[in-house]
Amino acid sequence: MPSDLAFDDPASDVMLDAATGVRRSILPGGVRLLTQTDPSVRSATIGLWLPVGSRDELPQHAGSTHVLEHLMFKGTHRRSAMDIATAFDEVGGDSNAITAKEHTLYFGRVRSADVPRAVDVLTDMITASRLEEEALATEREVILEELAMAEDDPTDIGYETFLADVLGPDTAIGRPVGGTAESVNALSIEDVRAHWAEHYRPGNLVVTAVGDIDHDELAELVQAGLRRGGWRLEPGALPARRLRTDAAGGESGGGVVANVAGIDPHRLLRPAEQNHIYLGGQGIPAVSEERHAMSVLMSILGGGMSSRLFQNIREQRGLAYSVYSFSSGYRDAGLFGLYAACRPGRTTEVVELLGAELARMGEQGVDEDELARARGQITGSFALGLEDTSSRMGRLGTIELVHGTYSSVDETLEKIGRVDAAAVRDLAARLSTSFSTRVEVGPES
Structure with missing residues (x-):
């Protein structure tokens, strides 16, 4: 336990x-x-x-x-x-x-x-x-x-x-x-x-x-x-607890944006051939119980060549070379995002497809094949990543500084395996109404 x-x-x-x-x-x-x-x-x-x-x-x-x-x-x-x-x-x-x-x-x-x-x-x-x-x-x-x-x-x-x-x-x-x-x-x-x-x-x-x-x-x-080095190590001293004073963000689902293509983008002009698109909003903190569901969701949505974004936007439509989803969690805040790079004339269509794919997941859910692939991808990558001492050292530091509770590798893998289709669908539905930010970096259209 x-x-x-x-x-x-x-x-x-x-x-x-x-x-x-x-x-x-x-x-x-x-x-x-x-x-x-x-x-x-x-x-x-x-x-x-x-x-x-x-x-x-x-x-x-x-x-x-x-x-x-x-x-x-x-x-x-x-x-x-x-x-x-x-x-x-x-x-x-x-x-x-x-x-x-x-x-x-x-x-x-x-x-x-x-x-x-x-x-x-x-x-x-x-x-x-x-x-x-x-x-x-x-x-x-x-x-x-x-x-x-x-x-x-x-x-x-x-x-x-x-x-x-x-x-x-x-x-x-x-x-x-x-x-x-x-x-x-x-x-x-x-x-x-x-x-x-x-x-x-x-x-x-x-x-x-x-x-x-x-x-x-x-x-x-x-x-x-x-x-x-001159540090005094007093016997019986306790570790310092970390205080938070400028919390940002929080659980997702705050503001509803129905049309992601209608979000005014932060437009950053740079000499380039492609437009780099970031679209997303607030996610979940690193300590949230939903973090395993978020991992599964991100895997299905945009975590590899079999993901929905890759298959839809790149393989079926040929609109982008690079397309994926991502999330980051901090102790009291989190974010999620979708990324694609495409030629400027394709931006509007790609933005609409990015938002629509997450919305579809929230409305229709995911199937068992997708769920099985995601669990396999996450657990396999997690286990293989811990084959070297550096990765395991980093895991211990994250456990101590972020989670405050020790879970074995087997316990963590078991939690990932327990993520079901309902949990992924519920989280996707919330995230799909939480789009707040659109950033585009590229040449003038």
Whole structure:
């Protein structure tokens, strides 16, 4: 049965899944450690998670989380930027980091023999980075190039515009993760240091690791590394609970739009041969009980070559090369969308077909063959995706930071298998009346 992940027990040490070796402990300082021991491999992936993302920034500091992530690789009091870069390269490992709307992740994958090195480098980075003005000046230019690269991609600019409109352009969760060129240029090193001081602390830290590792040995390595970096790990301290102050969106079904083709599009002119279309609205949060039904719905609607959108718009009518559906969930908000790229003269017809296919699913439902294919696609992709240690490490982090309840792989697959045609039809009917946003990126018609 699923297990709640306790916050209020400083002595918590639980074997969450004896069959697959998943264990969770709360270490001194409130650091949470989740591991899955897998002796069948000779490697391990270690992730250090902070529950702080772009939605936690003040408007005037937009982009600071992403900037801080970059600066973590620019040198500590013990290591130069080159030392950090070579620490993984010289043992054949790899490391990287991800800034998202609701978390930041630093991770490394190495041979099991090199786990102590990986833990030492990663903990050194998050506790003792120098955060110098000179490094900010250099890395600012790199980030501005990254933002400029996204501006050159019509799919990137269209997706970000779509997200902002659905989630709320005036909310933190609606802003781009990387900020804007203006906000990044305005950031001072004091802003970045203040962001680090507020969020990078033991009670916020979650460590997840999967592979040929020992939980107790890793706990000692993590604590030693954090203490070397100057963090005080008080015995009996509890993890920090995450608060939400700028909730956006919510359950779907708020505003009814009968004619999706009639939604005024955000028209973004770019030199291109195709018009890139995003159409959708509010969906469901990541913690919603309907998330498995949403996965099945998205698979049937636009999740592969056998999906309705692909078959109808591409295979039968030849109106687009790329067409699919997607959804994203956050702790208190969500969205769904339909995408297609076509020549400008076909836009009106494609928009009508996108909306009509979802509406038809909500009115007529889905058949058992579609349902079986979707279940097979999702469960197969899910199981195959967990064949490597990196994917399983990421799953443990998501369980801890987002869901707060542990479910085994088998339990998750069982929930997907229980999704029936009625659940998909009901959700499709609600989504089909929730279209609110249309974005088009392409040349002048």
